[in-house]
Amino acid sequence: MKIFLTYFIELILLANSFNLAAQSPSWTEVAPGVWKTVVGNPDKLDLFNAAGIKPSLEALTKMGHSQFPLSDDKIVTNVTNGQTYLRFPLVKDEQIFGFGLNFKTVHQRGKILQLHVDHYGGTDNGRTHAPVPFYVSDRGYGVFVNSSRYLTVYAGTGVRKDSREAPEPRDRNTDKKWSSQPYSDAVEILVPTSGVEIYIFAGPSALDAVRRYNLYSGGGCLPPRWGLGFTQRVPTLFNSKQVEEEAKQFAEKGFPLDFIGLEPGWQSKSYPCTFEWDKTRYPDPPAFIKTMKEMGIRLNLWTNPYVSPESPMYTKILPFTGTHTVWGGVVADLTMPEARKIMINQIDHDQVTPGVSGYKIDESDGYDRWLWPDVAVFPSGNSAEQLRQTYGLLLQKMTTDLYHEKNTRTFGLTRSSNGGGSSFPYVIYNDYYSHEDFITALINSGFSGMLWTPEMRGSKTGEEWLRRMQTVIFSPMAMINAWSSGTKPWSFPDVEKEVKEYALLRMQLMPYLYSEFAKYHFEGTPPFRGMSLEPGFDAGAKLELRNENLNENPYAEAVLREIKDQYMTGEYLLIAPLFTGQTSRKVILPKGRWYDFYTGNYAGDGEVITVSPGLEKIPVYVKDGAIIPMMKPVLQAPDAGEKYDLEIRYYGTKPGRYMLYDDDGETYDYEKGVFSWREIKVAPDKKGKPSGTISKPEKGKPDNVGVVTWKVMTIE
């Protein structure tokens, strides 16, 4: 420490620029279990204000207070030469997760990342669609760096002279234990500007820390009910007749379809975009929208944000655009209300007011060689870097606000996002197509308040098509993106039956999925998440391994490895995908009894099982006492006020409880309390047979449930 102080005296003497001695910051509890500190002079534009977060203080208050989860004297901050240095402690055996949408890795300790919004380039190096500066520790806390800059994160790699846990140097000439990466006891972060806000989120569990982060960001999004149905994106140059025909085909073939996505060809010009209908392909948009709506189909429109000189808004928006163009389109400075207003007026007038239900906002992420360079200047004075890091947030916020004003929910796609975006009804997607990595991304999405779709585009074989279908239905958006491929769900006749079965299973699960999204909104719990967020999943495993080193403990070993191929969907379902070429796989069943989703048969308890389910099944397991509310395999989500019958499935033997959520499924009236939570309980009756009850909604609250039937799945 003495040496450290000596440095700073030297620094102050030697350096030209503004210096702040390294120090432990002081923390303010801004909500129960959420602390904030301000280091130096932060930028005006940060992630939380770009996202316009409105913390769910009520929900956070319900979660209750907690102790500050870190030794705050081990948190060090320092502003030197216009840059901010942050350090957060790590302890032995600690693992951390997060930093946004990574595709290859779940464990983040030992990585160096430069968080930079970009297309994903095949390496987990921080350049991704949503490089969220938030990480969560298995010790039950989260750290968020609220910066709109390109941050460099040393996630447990740097070794300091003054570290008490600094490893002994070893001689590489002769010592076989020499390691190229000696033990590091800290996460260190470089913020390339002279200040930043930091937030710490308490647990006690890692999931609690994620929940607090999501709730502080405003709660997770609650999609419209139709958003959880099936969606198909049509080839780019389709016209209105072809789209109508496509919808008819789905109906005729009995495949579910709730919304159709139109790709660039709906616009008169694209790349850059006019933001107006192409009148040759879509001669009468309002009539077309109406026709589709009568078939029960909503429309989602692709766009990118770059404004063509031929767009009606071009002249108006030009003074509020940056110095550089993208594909010849101007780049609106969406941090300026003037720019947002002009853009939103165009899409409102032309599309939203006539009835379009949402957007797919493309190309807000990268690559560098396409987007504005970091030397671009924007009229707000915010830097090109800051615009790059926040553009996805700004686009999501702008469009979400428009729909919110109309009291109509939307559910769309975004190519980029960032910290604070939990509440936006947008799902991230990309051009990458590794099925395995898509599942890893789905797992990672749950750590950082994001939604991700492992969308289907094409496949080489029926096997691949079905394997992808089996996972996309256990994701936030069940989508085929056929903009280029022209594929349909039935494109592979050898698996058409099974594909349809899973498409319909998605519809059957809607009451469950909708309730899980409600928990995302009201409680912050991500509906899709990695095993590491399952409370108690790896609790004690390290201790067990240490104490049982003479015995085999494959479970303890398995849960400590990086798990990137199985995940939770909601409270009760464990999904274990198979990928093309696989005929069997290992599944780690957490402690507690687990049952087969399809048969109700007992599957295991705190163990690693090997399963060979056949191509027609994706392994899904259900917790003991689980209650899964399902509905009929309809082709479209119920409309507002439309009754739906429930089949309530019960698994295992433990008494069970489930909170079923309901509202109109379309408006924001739930924000005014117009929703209901109904308690479903199953417990043995006097004869020891499982018996279920469902509570009534409170008076005046939504009640859309029709006939309720019960299905006891486990027969022992």
Added chain:
Amino acid sequence: MKIFLTYFIELILLANSFNLAAQSPSWTEVAPGVWKTVVGNPDKLDLFNAAGIKPSLEALTKMGHSQFPLSDDKIVTNVTNGQTYLRFPLVKDEQIFGFGLNFKTVHQRGKILQLHVDHYGGTDNGRTHAPVPFYVSDRGYGVFVNSSRYLTVYAGTGVRKDSREAPEPRDRNTDKKWSSQPYSDAVEILVPTSGVEIYIFAGPSALDAVRRYNLYSGGGCLPPRWGLGFTQRVPTLFNSKQVEEEAKQFAEKGFPLDFIGLEPGWQSKSYPCTFEWDKTRYPDPPAFIKTMKEMGIRLNLWTNPYVSPESPMYTKILPFTGTHTVWGGVVADLTMPEARKIMINQIDHDQVTPGVSGYKIDESDGYDRWLWPDVAVFPSGNSAEQLRQTYGLLLQKMTTDLYHEKNTRTFGLTRSSNGGGSSFPYVIYNDYYSHEDFITALINSGFSGMLWTPEMRGSKTGEEWLRRMQTVIFSPMAMINAWSSGTKPWSFPDVEKEVKEYALLRMQLMPYLYSEFAKYHFEGTPPFRGMSLEPGFDAGAKLELRNENLNENPYAEAVLREIKDQYMTGEYLLIAPLFTGQTSRKVILPKGRWYDFYTGNYAGDGEVITVSPGLEKIPVYVKDGAIIPMMKPVLQAPDAGEKYDLEIRYYGTKPGRYMLYDDDGETYDYEKGVFSWREIKVAPDKKGKPSGTISKPEKGKPDNVGVVTWKVMTIE
């Protein structure tokens, strides 16, 4: 322009930080054909002062004055929010080269690079061992950004609204000419600090611009004569007896050997390093050095710069080290004279004074996960980023200065370098091993004042071994690096004879190579360089293609493509390597008559030829009128004052002239004028037969040439 001004008024009103309106800088001619400007407030530590350059003003003056080579009103600089933006114009069809040690590409226009000293990771993205912020244009000028920061370079990718050459937007829906990367008219560079120095180097040719850059950096290095001999690096745990045995084997087998490299095991501990001999493997270093010297063998020692707690200098250097360790070793702040003095004293006392001839300085480049993080703090106040960018320069300068003080030349290896390093007697190397990419790197080294060795380590086949040998002898350092492989030149018996022949050819070429290095030093001309630096190589090709678009012009087409597999060695030799698996290749012979190096036969003139030389030959071509001074195939370079006989080869029919350089080959006395240039001329005598003359050295100047014989290679 009006819009642009409006922005800046807004910027000045809106932004918090220091602002300087965008402007054309004013230029000062600091040497003939070299202009400098200062933008904002540059860092104290930049590349030129880290390298300690001493411009060769005399040589620059000889090159003469020139017009400022760019439209200076098209150069724009701007300091905003603590960052500096630079813009330099590009014209249609212009190509640029440089930006340091790239491995895959020679043409740099259209690239985005983040210049960052690092191990090369397989992609030309700016992270490389020597990411020099210098580029040269085929329009005959060079641009250098004298910054020790991580620069982001948009080398003709950004498109500005205010560009007069901004391309028309196209509709991607229907226009097949749509491009994801529209035409860009500028190189834009982001310097992440509030100021920078810029230099412009005039031509008229691209080679002249490179020469001016090298001369301004102090002139290229002139290695000792023995540095151009053959070198072998021995396995890491070799002891003194084994090294002596190795040297004997070379002599017995008749393979040339001038210096041997010892790898980590010569040190008592490595990674981190003690910087002292290991007394078990090297019990008596002075005696060992003496024994080797008596065999004519000099020694080069590997080290990395990280100081072990067990090094004798540890306690002394500790106060002058950064906050973070590398493999447990401390990182000296080599921008501080105190740190340099302590380190240099250790190696001087322990190694240099006893007679060690040079160093291989490893691990100064990366990876991020090994080196100090950017959050590290150094006692000088220079940032971790600046130390990273300059560490290779600082290490080269420190050791070069030590040898310079002793008036003894050194020639070593460095893992990293940067702008301004032209004069250091160090060759860059790395762990990568693609033979093709090694040649591309050799070509690129010539654009940015670097030397690079396509070192040999191992090979899968004799074919590969010989193909690598055939190129490493046409490189700055003819080396086998057997630290891990234990290979010898004769490791592949099927090609032993041919390998020896090329090793000996290297020795024969020494008078030519030494003279070419002298031209590097005195005239700035890189001894190894790409075809694009050959004056007139592609002159008029664009025009030809444009005017002859109905006829085939394969030569014009070929010279405009990226050429990364043939290069020039010195004034006259064109080297066209074959790689494993190839039995034939195309060679572009520039305009003018060319001859086969081995036979003197006519090969072609301004055309693309296809050759199938067999495994035993690497195609080498010689310019018309070329004079190649060669010596006998000795096993070691001549010592100071030792006479060597010359065989002067003459090719073609044009009258020829060559300037042969001579000095003692070991000291820096050439800086005091103790050198000679001898003019060799060949012209037809009265009977029309070629006849040669060689001038005498000036009185009192070095004269080491013994018997001169002449060899007319071309018989027509």
